Amino acid sequence: MPIKFKPSAKEVNRQTKQVNMVHYYIKSMSKQSLFEYVNDNRAIPKRRVKCINELQRRGIEIVWKNK
Numbered sequence: 001m002p003i004k005f006k007p008s009a010k011e012v013n014r015q016t017k018q019v020n021m022v023h024y025y026i027k028s029m030s031k032q033s034l035f036e037y038v039n040d041n042r043a044i045p046k047r048r049v050k051c052i053n054e055l056q057r058r059g060i061e062i063v064w065k066n067k
Helices: 031-039 045-057
Strands: 004-012 019-025
Touching: 004 045, 031 045
Parallel strands: none
Antiparallel strands: 004 019
């Protein structure tokens, strides 16, 4: 099973009352949102490592800078 960023959720269309599952897979997230999460001070360490691993899998090199 693919790596998830957060648990799946049910999304209800209020007009048709249909329930759709929304999956939050890391492979479908944009590069910009992954970088934003890695640089966030309140990021959960386990999710942060997942984002870093996904960026490395895509072949993106991370350059660390001190503030």
